[in-house]
Amino acid sequence: MPQSLSHSALIDIANTFGTPLYVYHAEKIKSQYEKLVNAxxxxxxxxxxxxxxxxxxxxxxxxxxxxxxxxxxxxxxxxxxxxxxxxxxxxxxxxxxxxxxxxxxxxxxxxxxxxxxxxxxxxxxxxxxxxxxxxxxxxxxxxxxxxxxxxxxxxxxxxxxxxxxxxxxxxxxxxxxxxxxxxxxxxxxxxxxxxxxxxxxxxxxxxxxxxxxxxxxxxxxxxxxxxxxxxxxxxxxxxxxxxxxxxxxxxxxxxxxxxxxxxxxxxxVSQAGYFITKVNVIKQTGSTIFASVNSGFNHLIRPMFYDSYHHIENISNLGGALKKYSVVGNICETDSFAWDRNLNEVSEGDYLVFYNAGAYGFEMSSNYNSRFKPAEVLVKDGVPHLIRQREEFNDLLRNQVELSF
CATH class of the missing domain: 3.20.20.10 (Alanine racemase)
Structure with a gap:
């Protein structure tokens, strides 16, 4: 799939801001808008x-x-x-x-x-x-x-x-x-x-x-x-x-x-967005290799909700041999992003990036399983800017009124 941000740029951004992480490319938003205006x-x-x-x-x-x-x-x-x-x-x-x-x-x-x-x-x-x-x-x-x-x-x-x-x-x-x-x-x-x-x-x-x-x-x-x-x-x-x-x-x-x-x-905004995750666990079973990432449908619900397809790449091993993986999340539910997807060989610790993640990704995210919402980064003129901090434990308690028993 065509991309606006290079693999190396995405890896640098993931290393800087951690994962899971939403990244948006400002100039891609602009180019999409200009296509409409010009037409x-x-x-x-x-x-x-x-x-x-x-x-x-x-x-x-x-x-x-x-x-x-x-x-x-x-x-x-x-x-x-x-x-x-x-x-x-x-x-x-x-x-x-x-x-x-x-x-x-x-x-x-x-x-x-x-x-x-x-x-x-x-x-x-x-x-x-x-x-x-x-x-x-x-x-x-x-x-x-x-x-x-x-x-x-x-x-x-x-x-x-x-x-x-x-x-x-x-x-x-x-x-x-x-x-x-x-x-x-x-x-x-x-x-x-x-x-x-x-x-x-x-x-x-x-x-x-x-x-x-x-x-x-x-x-x-x-x-x-x-x-x-x-x-x-x-x-x-x-x-x-x-x-x-x-x-x-x-x-x-x-x-x-x-x-x-x-x-x-x-x-x-869809094509301007990237969702970067890190692989937690590789689990080999009789018929499937699961690549379990540090996210779930609490961060990107579209595949489970709409059966939507997101192109996924292993940007940590672009030259690796192709193997079939089911990419799954860490939520305590059936929580799959992709089934039997060809990816360059995946190892624990690799970065998997989901493309077309700018629309209805973070926007539909939740704190299900009491997990934190991810950070967001906007890249403009080649410079990544943090535009939403990753949540912390206190964010889970915000607005709760605690009683004493």
């Missing part, structure tokens, strides 16, 4: 980094510095984004089955708000009427994405207002004089087929005439990134061409051009 240079497009993929405040600051806006899935992500320097106009908050009080808090911060239920939209209308522009998330009933758990636009998904309820939506808009500024869909993650986005556009263009104050259409994210040799990523240039053609042939009923919004998350 859509002839369209009026705004890219909101879906920060649920990775919210370290230093990554947020870096993403802001290269020109991206930010998409948030909770009011706390909104606050992190503001702490990182994003202005409210560059923050999109998409609610998902949350209390109306959280929407009120987001409104008090002045950010763009996207509402995904008729219930909360009615509450919003009662309180704000036409005074606060809002967008609505629709469920287009389109199946897309690399795994059912990351498909969000199908007809059994919890996300968005089903398109068959648009009549009820229009009734609410009229009743409360709502200012509907945008329409939003997001069909899933790992979408390689450009036609999925075009299907979503067609669904939205059937609805746009019902809203006379529209300013943008948000097509969500979900661009596919390659995880293994032979994987194809979303053809961003083709997508840009097709989207431009679609919007050119479907002008806004108000004769005002609609801005296009996208929400790339994994696309920006």
């Amino acid at each position: 859509f240079s002839n369209s009026d497009v705004v890219f909101f980094y879906a920060c649920k993929a990775l919210t370290n405040v230093n990554v947020l600051r870096y993403v802001r510095s290269i020109g991206a806006s930010v998409d948030c899935s909770s009011v706390n992500e909104v606050k992190l984004a503001m702490h990182a320097g994003f202005t409210p106009t560059n923050i999109l908050y998409t609610s998902n089955g949350i209390s109306f009080e959280e929407i009120e808090e987001a409104a008090s911060l002045g950010v763009n708000i996207n509402i995904d239920s008729l219930s909360n939209l009615e509450k919003f209308g009662r309180k704000y009427g036409h005074s606060y522009p809002v967008s609505v998330r629709l469920r287009p009933n389109i199946m897309a994405g690399g795994h059912l758990k990351i498909s969000t636009g199908h007809d059994k998904s919890k996300f968005g207002i089903p398109v068959e309820q648009v009549g009820d939506l229009v009734t609410l808009v009229k009743e409360h004089n709502l200012f509907i500024r945008g329409l939003h869909i997001h069909t899933g993650s790992e979408i390689k087929d450009v036609d999925v986005f075009l299907k979503g556009i067609e669904v939205l263009f059937e609805i746009t005439p019902m809203f006379n104050e529209l300013e943008f259409i948000d097509l969500g994210g979900g661009f596919k990134v390659p995880y293994k040799e032979g994987d194809e990523e979303t053809d961003i240039n083709l997508l840009a061409t097709k989207v431009a053609e679609a919007f050119a042939s479907h002008p806004n009923p108000n004769n005002r051009p609609l801005q296009i919004w996208f929400e790339p998350g994994k696309y920006l």
